[in-house]
Amino acid sequence: MQHNLFSSDQYTFFCLSSGSCGNCYFIGNGDYGILIDVGIGVRTIRKRLQEHGYDFEHIRAILITHDHMDHIKSVGTFAHRHHIPIYATTEVHNAISTHRLIRYPIGTAKRIIQKEAPFQIEDFRFTAFDVPHDSTSGDNSGFYIEFGTHKMTLATDIGRLTEEMIPYLLKAHHLIIESNYDEDMLTNGNYPYHLKQRITSGYGHISNKQTAEFLAENYKSHLKNIWLCHLSSDNNTPELAYQTIEKHLTAKGVQMGKQLQLHVLERNKLSPIIKFE
Ligand SMILES: [Zn+2]
Ligand SMILES: [Zn+2]
Numbered sequence: 001m002q003h004n005l006f007s008s009d010q011y012t013f014f015c016l017s018s019g020s021c022g023n024c025y026f027i028g029n030g031d032y033g034i035l036i037d038v039g040i041g042v043r044t045i046r047k048r049l050q051e052h053g054y055d056f057e058h059i060r061a062i063l064i065t066h067d068h069m070d071h072i073k074s075v076g077t078f079a080h081r082h083h084i085p086i087y088a089t090t091e092v093h094n095a096i097s098t099h100r101l102i103r104y105p106i107g108t109a110k111r112i113i114q115k116e117a118p119f120q121i122e123d124f125r126f127t128a129f130d131v132p133h134d135s136t137s138g139d140n141s142g143f144y145i146e147f148g149t150h151k152m153t154l155a156t157d158i159g160r161l162t163e164e165m166i167p168y169l170l171k172a173h174h175l176i177i178e179s180n181y182d183e184d185m186l187t188n189g190n191y192p193y194h195l196k197q198r199i200t201s202g203y204g205h206i207s208n209k210q211t212a213e214f215l216a217e218n219y220k221s222h223l224k225n226i227w228l229c230h231l232s233s234d235n236n237t238p239e240l241a242y243q244t245i246e247k248h249l250t251a252k253g254v255q256m257g258k259q260l261q262l263h264v265l266e267r268n269k270l271s272p273i274i275k276f277e
Helices: 042-051 075-080 090-097 166-171 183-188 193-200 208-217 238-251
Strands: 011-017 024-029 033-036 059-063 086-088 110-112 119-121 124-130 141-147 150-155 174-178 225-229 261-264 274-276
Touching (some): 011 042, 059 075, 075 086, 086 090, 090 110, 208 238, 225 238, 238 261
Parallel strands (some): 033 059, 086 110, 150 174, 225 261
Antiparallel strands (some): 011 024, 119 124, 141 150
């Protein structure tokens, strides 16, 4: 199938799903794309790719942030049935290979990456960086992505903001960052104590307020787009996440909608496609 929706020097980004219901991101151009995480069903991925004009034959690689099911659900199928290379650290590959719910082995599709060691896939240069989170392997990555003149950072499932991570967040022109929960909703909600502890432990997720304060304190004029991701269904709403981040940035004098576009990635929903020259 010829794919010529737009010129191949135009870069594209969209999210196929975000949240504990499953995560999947697409970065690509008019000819091909790369997926980051495949935590939703294969059929849903195909259907959502097709809505933006792509199919599996356009997918050149899959990168994995960590071994939680909402990030790896379809990884075996993509490796085994579709022979798409799977890029992850050794620890994450080991955890996938012993995961009882991953039906097919990665086999020859296995590609090992190392943190802080940039690697190139076609026109995209990726650097994995360390993220604190409570995955089975204990090994979690964010990704810094360079393409054309653009710099994009994906930081999801981050228990807290760390010194190692911050430089990659600050360099981004386009930032996908977690905004998991509203602190009042979590405190007053009916999650059991151990779950509340897990989320706020520094190895779970970060709140709207933590994300908002970080962004406001560290705003850089080269930052053009923010996508808030991995929103909790029980302890957050898209409106609350948006308003919390918007309020903090506006208070710092950032002209929202002009200098900076703020997007919220709704749970289990295909986002609009964004094109970059
Ligand atoms: Zn997750
Ligand atoms: Zn996770």
